[in-house]
Amino acid sequence: MRNIILALAASTAIAFPAMAEDVRIAVGSFNLNNLPFPVAQGLGLYEKHGLEVQVDNFASGGSKTLQALVAGSTDIAVGFYDHTIQMQAQNKDVVAFVQLARNSGLVLAGRPDSTFDPAKPETIKGAKIGITAPGSSSDFFVRYYLERHGLSDDDVSLIGVGSGGTAVAALQEGKIDLLVNYDPAATIITERGIGKILIDGRSDAGAASIYGGVYPTSVLYATQGFIDKNPETVQKVADATVEALKWMHEHSPEEIVDVLPKDFVTGDRETYIKAVSNAMPIFSADGIIDPEAIKTPLAVLSTFNDKVAKADIDLSATYTDRFVEKSAEAAQ
Template sequence: MRKYLLAATAALALATAADAQEVRISMGSYNLNNLPFMVAEGLDLYAKTGLDVTVENFASGGSKTLQALVAGSTDIAVGFYDHTIQMQSQNKDVVAIVDLARNSGLVLAGGPESSFDPAKPETIKGAKIGITAPGSSSDFFVRYYLKRHDIPEDSVSLIGVGSGSTAVAALQQGKVDLLVNYDPAATFLEEKGVGKVLIDGRGDEGAKAIYGGIYPTSVLYTRADFIEDNPETVQKVVDATVEALDWIQHHSAKEIVAALPEDFISGDKETYTRAVENARPIFSPDGRFDETDVRTPLAVLKSFNEKVAGADIDLSKTYTNAFVDKAHVAVNN
């Protein structure tokens, strides 16, 4: 039987609330790319490592979370890896410390009145496209799609609609013609007959078709100075997150949903559970970053982001496997 030993487990198990190290963690939404973090919260894994975590959900996409991190109003962000690349192009050191989703869970869905046909990319012109928020990875998805097919960006309208039920409602109410979003929204809209997934990036083949490679998305990232000043806190956060990733690999979708705090669950549990099952391919099994895969977000960003295209990006500074490697102390009984 294999199990993972968290750093100083025996000592930390005796930690009292008064001794717990405080850490602020913010997230942009409850989309399923962030599920491993939500599982770690639901199983009290952060508390068990001796942390007192304050969680803030901005519910408006990853760009707000990134702003909070850079401003110092949060310590660690649950956001997308490509934000670390953006920050390096602006001479800001933001480092991903554990990978949650090894692939994009994004899908592009169309409503009943949508005339977009993926086989004819030019039919996207004139569409009102819902994204989680400006500057988010759903925003990047659309811009990269347009770029690859030589379609002017101003030929579509991008509208921030958030994620989950609010995003589905925007499509259902006709506020947008197309929706780029994640599970659970992707599963909800098909289950409820609101729309149909037209481009699916949840699996490896879909991601390669969209981006040309595997695209690591949701991660925990923080500022380089926070890592330097708080290495023990960072290690505890990573330890708990890695344990959650391993737990997900060995439990059913139903068990995963049962472990989540109620406010993390969108819609009815039955549909949400199917969404978790549909999203399974995207979760990292171990939290490690692959040096080949991280090149895909860089290529995507360089295609339309002038600052990134003009910067000398050192990808080795945008992530670290050091804390994940320490978390993976495997023993055989």
């Protein structure tokens, strides 16, 4: 009997970790750049590491997530690395501590009859281009492409169309000529014959054609103040997320989709699996932030953001690898 009681106690402790820490994590959208976060959720890794996670989903995008973090209504955000640079230019310390997506993941798509030819950049003139929102990474994608080819945003019309299904519908219905967006939208467009991919930033070569190099995107970030006050909590979040990244690279797209929370999967399952397969090259395997790669977002932002261009940005203050490095040591 005593052994049975001890076994029951042990199983209860595993199912309901004692003294689970509450942490609020905000996520800006369901684009696949953020995929490692819901994978960690679906695998129960945050609970495994002693966390009780309250998730706030801001479907309108990363800017709302960033606002929530700076305002203190969330503890940690799943957002894009370039936000940390923008915040430093405003004298706010926001620090990335796990990298989820090591590359852009953005594509530029057009309808089947599109007349834009990336080999002839001037053919983009007059196009109505859908982006997720003004000031977003998709906005910078277009503007930097134009800048590098001697064109300007006056040569096109930039229209906010969101992401996912609404973005696909805007292209399909002819409200826009071109669309810059992420998976699963990118895969849905090709699988359903709605359009074709003209520039593919999911690959290193595609990113280089736009930015001149890979463009780190999705990260976990927090204010420096929160990190300083709650290093153990941040470490647990890092441990769970790094474990999810490793798991993703050891499993098939089908297995990845199987563990996702239902509300994360958009469209039919088979198309979504293909989208995950197409996006896999962008995901970090270890969560490490490369100090060389983050120079690309700084170059892009300095072109379009006056505050960033005028500021003396210290990239070393925008990220830390100490938590993921400790995660790696603990896993050995």
